[in-house]
Amino acid sequence: MLKRGIYYCHRDLDRILDCVEKGKPFYLYTGRGPSSGAMHVGHLVPFRFTLFLQKAFNAPLVIQITDDEKYIWKNKQIGQQKGFKDKLSYFYHLARENSKDIIAFGFDPEKTFIFIDTDIMGGNFYKNVIKVQEMVTVNTINKIFGFKAGDPVNCGQIAYPAIQAVPSFSSSFPDEIFGGKQLPCLIPCALDQDPYFRMTRDVAHRLGEMKPSCLYAKFIPGLNGPKGKMSSSSSTEGTLFLTDTAKQIKKKINKSFSGGGATLAEHREFGAKLDQDVAFQYLTFFLENDEKLSEIAHRYSKGEMLTGEVKRVCIDTMTPILMDFQERRKTITDAMLDKFMTVRELQLPEYTAVTKSES
Ligand code: TYM
Numbered sequence: 001m002l003k004r005g006i007y008y009c010h011r012d013l014d015r016i017l018d019c020v021e022k023g024k025p026f027y028l029y030t031g032r033g034p035s036s037g038a039m040h041v042g043h044l045v046p047f048r049f050t051l052f053l054q055k056a057f058n059a060p061l062v063i064q065i066t067d068d069e070k071y072i073w074k075n076k077q078i079g080q081q082k083g084f085k086d087k088l089s090y091f092y093h094l095a096r097e098n099s100k101d102i103i104a105f106g107f108d109p110e111k112t113f114i115f116i117d118t119d120i121m122g123g124n125f126y127k128n129v130i131k132v133q134e135m136v137t138v139n140t141i142n143k144i145f146g147f148k149a150g151d152p153v154n155c156g157q158i159a160y161p162a163i164q165a166v167p168s169f170s171s172s173f174p175d176e177i178f179g180g181k182q183l184p185c186l187i188p189c190a191l192d193q194d195p196y197f198r199m200t201r202d203v204a205h206r207l208g209e210m211k212p213s214c215l216y217a218k219f220i221p222g223l224n225g226p227k228g229k230m231s232s233s234s235s236t237e238g239t240l241f242l243t244d245t246a247k248q249i250k251k252k253i254n255k256s257f258s259g260g261g262a263t264l265a266e267h268r269e270f271g272a273k274l275d276q277d278v279a280f281q282y283l284t285f286f287l288e289n290d291e292k293l294s295e296i297a298h299r300y301s302k303g304e305m306l307t308g309e310v311k312r313v314c315i316d317t318m319t320p321i322l323m324d325f326q327e328r329r330k331t332i333t334d335a336m337l338d339k340f341m342t343v344r345e346l347q348l349p350e351y352t353a354v355t356k357s358e359s
Pocket of ligand 1: 045
């Protein structure tokens with residue numbers, strides 16, 4: 001994903017690399033807003049990449065599940081419509097189910113703490129939340145998040161960004177988690193989360209904290225084309241869910257937006273527009289074989305390869321990824337989830353400093 005430019009921009013990544021060179025530990029922080037029971041292939045991007053970073057650096061990881069965020073933003077009736085006692089119990093349920101999905105990506109239970117906001121709020125966490133809230137004016141929130149005068153914004157929506165900010169500071173966690181140490185933080189996610197972390201970085205020094213470093217990915221497009229959004233809450237045709245069956249994957253990819261020519265003759269003459277072609281774009285995210293990808297890019301853009309063939313490669317790439325995920329997901333139990341959510345000391349890596357030439 002780095003080589004392909006999918007993770008394409010950062011803030012202060014150098015500081016984390018310096019840590020590694022000096023043999024000092026850091027931690028990873030990422031998250032999920034549990035808007036529905038089924039996560040989608042867009043979510044594979046940050047979570048697979050975070051898993052890679054955890055393994056590559058042996059790094060401890062915290063994962064925030066924001067049931068509060070979804071409660072504050074989503075329609076009032078949704079809990080009862082879905083057969084739950086109320087809206088909050090609905091989002092809490094989704095928070096636990098999504099956490100099981102996340103565990104199924106393969107995170108290390110000795111190094112990963114998953115927490116739900118409405119569980120963790122209190123103690124060190126809440127102390128940092130109010131410090132951030134004191135420091136950020138409503139005007140700043142309006143500017144960063146694009147709220148305008150007259151928008152029906154509630155207090156919770158204004159107050160929430162501080163809650164997404166504080167896991168960037170190791171002091172927000174119960175002392176056991178990092179053994180009371182102050183550690184630098186690296187946040188891998190897609191670019192849409194940057195407003196939260198710009199805000200966080202603005203206040204960090206004034207709070208005596210380190211600015212978090214960030215590593216941002218591009219958005220994977222929806223099935224309807226480069227402008228279509230992939231959404232897990234509105235059940236759309238445009239979304240490839242992690243829970244889709246092999247039959248659904250095939251059907252959805254076959255119907256996905258194509259960058260190929262409108263007729264065979266046009267396609268042969270002008271070739272495909274790779275940046276518009278959903279199946280090809282998915283391959284840039286998920287097909288590991290570089291040679292095969294560049295051969296497809298070459299032949300498809302020249303019109304030698306047809307849309308149907310590219311879609312077939314995409315189906316053959318996505319199906320095993322999703323089937324493998326679904327098999328692992330079946331094995332995740334409540335007891336496993338409780339282990340990931342228990343406050344305990346996370347294993348910190350023992351690095352040795354590397355010399356410049358080695359690095
Ligand atoms: P959420 O649940 O919308 O998204 C979870 C993660 O997936 C990324 N993402 C995507 N990446 C690539 N292509 C897509 N189509 C796509 N859609 C979503 C998001 O950038 C995110 O990394 N407010 C957050 C929850 C959160 C969080 C965090 C996320 C709390 N703390 C720290 C990242 C880092 C949210 O609702 O994410």
